[in-house]
Amino acid sequence: MAGDATPETVKNGDGDVQQRLTYPRIVPVGLNGFLVQFSGGLNEASNRAALAFKAAIDQQAWRGIEETSSTLASSFLRFDTAALTHSQMRARLAELLGQHDWYQAALPRGRRLFMIPCAFDAANGPQLSHAAELAGMDRATAIQSLTAAPLRVMAIGYAPGQPYAGELPPAWDIPRMEQVNPKVPGGALVVAIRQVIIFAADNPTGWRHIGQTAFQCFRPQQPDNPFALRPGDELQLQSVSAEQLFNLKSQDHSGDGGALIRAL
Amino acid sequence: MAGLKILSCGAHASIQDFGRPGYLAQGLSKSGAADCLALEEGAVLLGQVSGDGALEMAGFGGVFQAQGDIKIALTGAPMNAELDGTPVAWNAAHHLPDGAILRLGGVRAGTYAYLSVGGGFDTEVFLKARAAHRAIGIGEALAAGGTLPIGPHEKSFIGQKLDVEDRFQGGSIHIVASVQTDLFSPAERARFENTIFTRDIRANRMGIKLDFEGAPFQISNQLKILSEIIVPGDIQMTGDGRPFVLMPECQSTGGYPRIGTVLPSDLPKIAQAGLDAAITFKFLSLEQALEYENRYTERVSQLSDRLHPLLQDPHKIGNLLSFQLIGGVVSASDAGDAKQ
Numbered sequence: 272m273a274g275d276a277t278p279e280t281v282k283n284g285d286g287d288v289q290q291r292l293t294y295p296r297i298v299p300v301g302l303n304g305f306l307v308q309f310s311g312g313l314n315e316a317s318n319r320a321a322l323a324f325k326a327a328i329d330q331q332a333w334r335g336i337e338e339t340s341s342t343l344a345s346s347f348l349r350f351d352t353a354a355l356t357h358s359q360m361r362a363r364l365a366e367l368l369g370q371h372d373w374y375q376a377a378l379p380r381g382r383r384l385f386m387i388p389c390a391f392d393a394a395n396g397p398q399l400s401h402a403a404e405l406a407g408m409d410r411a412t413a414i415q416s417l418t419a420a421p422l423r424v425m426a427i428g429y430a431p432g433q434p435y436a437g438e439l440p441p442a443w444d445i446p447r448m449e450q451v452n453p454k455v456p457g458g459a460l461v462v463a464i465r466q467v468i469i470f471a472a473d474n475p476t477g478w479r480h481i482g483q484t485a486f487q488c489f490r491p492q493q494p495d496n497p498f499a500l501r502p503g504d505e506l507q508l509q510s511v512s513a514e515q516l517f518n519l520k521s522q523d524h525s526g527d528g529g530a531l532i533r534a535l
Numbered sequence: 536m537a538g539l540k541i542l543s544c545g546a547h548a549s550i551q552d553f554g555r556p557g558y559l560a561q562g563l564s565k566s567g568a569a570d571c572l573a574l575e576e577g578a579v580l581l582g583q584v585s586g587d588g589a590l591e592m593a594g595f596g597g598v599f600q601a602q603g604d605i606k607i608a609l610t611g612a613p614m615n616a617e618l619d620g621t622p623v624a625w626n627a628a629h630h631l632p633d634g635a636i637l638r639l640g641g642v643r644a645g646t647y648a649y650l651s652v653g654g655g656f657d658t659e660v661f662l663k664a665r666a667a668h669r670a671i672g673i674g675e676a677l678a679a680g681g682t683l684p685i686g687p688h689e690k691s692f693i694g695q696k697l698d699v700e701d702r703f704q705g706g707s708i709h710i711v712a713s714v715q716t717d718l719f720s721p722a723e724r725a726r727f728e729n730t731i732f733t734r735d736i737r738a739n740r741m742g743i744k745l746d747f748e749g750a751p752f753q754i755s756n757q758l759k760i761l762s763e764i765i766v767p768g769d770i771q772m773t774g775d776g777r778p779f780v781l782m783p784e785c786q787s788t789g790g791y792p793r794i795g796t797v798l799p800s801d802l803p804k805i806a807q808a809g810l811d812a813a814i815t816f817k818f819l820s821l822e823q824a825l826e827y828e829n830r831y832t833e834r835v836s837q838l839s840d841r842l843h844p845l846l847q848d849p850h851k852i853g854n855l856l857s858f859q860l861i862g863g864v865v866s867a868s869d870a871g872d873a874k875q
Contacts, residue, residue, distance in 0.1 A: 298714050299711075299712070299713075299821065300713060300714055300764065300766065300796070301711065301713060301766055301768060301769065301796035302711055302796065302798060302799065302821070302824055302825065302828065304764075304766065306714055306763065306764065308763075310761075311761060312761060313761060325560070337556070337557070338556060338557050338559060338560075339560065340559040340560035340764055340787075341560065342761075342762060342763050342764055342788055343761055343762060344761055345761075345763055345764075347559065347763075347764040349556075349559075352825055357821055426762075426788070427560065427561055427562045428559075428562040428762070428764075428786075428787045428788035429562060429762075429786045429787060429788050429789075430562055430671060430786060430787070431558070431561055431562045431563040431671055431787075432561060432562055432563075433562050435762075471562070471671065472670065472671045472672065489562075489563075489671060489672075491661065491671070491672045491673050494661055494662065497662070498561040498562075498563075
């Protein structure tokens with residue numbers, strides 16, 4: 272696997288510079304960060320590559336690394352510019368990139384399966400009918416499709432502990448909304464572009480609100496372990512009634528919201 | 536234990552320190568003070584190391600009462616401040632005897648004002664920081680009737696004031712290229728540098744929307760950008776082609792194209808800009824930017840050179856017996872306005 276790739280620039284008819292990017296690609300972020308992008312779009316192999324490369328940077332324990340992270344298809348690091356220069360950092364990243372075919376990397380260790388109860392009735396999933404229609408299904412088929420198989424947490428982000436899980440079958444490649452939904456509650460299940468998110472907190476979103484869980488992704492009341500999920504974990508949704516969800520919520524003090532958890 | 540009782544305060548008051556960097560992998564942005572220089576200034580005025588939390592107040596102050604003898608420093612956006620009915624200087628440290636009432640009005644310039652205390656606020660620590668991040672339930676909502684506990688501190692007190700950098704009028708903001716800067720044509724980037732922006736009223740600790748006259752800023756090819764790590768200072772170009780500068784409580788990831796990133800030491804200028812302050816952006820190379828940041832670090836390390844004794848006007852002091860005059864020097868000039 273080649274290290275750093277330089278984007279080709281071409282001029283289009285209007286004289287604007289356009290780019291065809293080749294991956295993986297190392298780009299600086301702000302004053303003291305680098306991003307290693309494995310793809311310009313979402314795919315399973317690039318997600319594994321991003322997770323594995325982030326873990327590999329952690330393992331190197333280079334002096335001056337202050338933070339690492341990964342998103343759907345890229346790894347991020349922040350470093351101390353007094354400890355090493357941008358060109359030194361870039362060279363190290365390029366060398367590490369060249370050591371493996373990161374797209375073939377294994378999933379992280381210590382993964383867990385979370386079986387999470389979710390209510391899909393009209394009050395708890397106000398936009399399910401519309402989302403199902405866009406996916407070409409009726410409500411019952413949509414619920415069955417959403418709960419049929421485990422979905423992998425590909426990234427944690429936007430809000431603390433908040434998972435982006437996928438991929439759903441191709442029928443669920445539905446766009447985000449033009450108009451933002453001003454507020455969905457914490458625990459809400461939302462869907463777009465073959466992924467689901469369980470919301471960590473009340474927030475606006477352009478994704479459609481299709482269900483409700485009692486699962487707390489972020490648990491500030493548990494300072495020793497406030498983040499419930501890690502990238503690589505799997506979520507399997509289980510359809511429950513509004514009443515069952517209400518009961519789970521009122522009985523739960525852990526934040527798990529009735530979820531059963533086992534090691535993978 | 537000493538404390539600061541809140542008799543009233545603005546809706547957006549919170550305890551802020553330098554935040555909790557290091558949790559982007561868990562989706563948690565660092566939070567922390569919108570104007571970190573104000574924390575440094577507060578610490579220098581109180582003769583303590585920076586890093587303690589201060590009370591951050593957006594736009595409006597409040598009324599507070601000292602529980603026990605306490606020392607405070609007032610920094611950031613200047614407010615009208617009165618101690619037991621007597622105007623006191625901004626960018627200065629003051630002694631508040633037990634029961635004293637501190638009244639802070641609206642900001643005279645800028646946005647974020649800071650009240651630091653000797654010994655620091657001894658509020659709850661979450662993931663190694665006291666910074667509140669209310670949108671996600673970190674830290675307490677501050678309200679009338681509550682008391683902020685204050686940590687142990689030395690009894691000695693020197694009334695001093697600090698000459699500060701004026702960062703309340705906008706001005707030239709230095710930025711570096713970011714992940715998607717190249718997606719904006721050279722002409723668009725030049726137009727960005729030549730445009731005068733002002734702060735929109737839609738601004739908070741998550742981000743600040745900027746207004747300007749002219750066409751929306753657009754990337755040269757409408758690529759769909761996959762959501763990636765974003766950091767405070769990033770300038771996102773939202774769907775309508777208007778810039779949005781991310782602040783300490785921003786989300787951890789985002790998919791809007793970013794034209795650049797504001798240097799950390801210039802973030803206070805954006806955070807503090809008033810509604811009518813003119814803001815312009817200037818690209819620096821990484822090398823120039825690192826040098827610019829080093830100069831800031833050096834200025835912070837030399838802040839104590841800008842301290843001066845605080846001169847009190849005895850005619851304006853309500854109760855002479857409870858007040859210690861500094862070296863017997865009196866002046867009428869220091870009680871009202873602070874030097875900006």
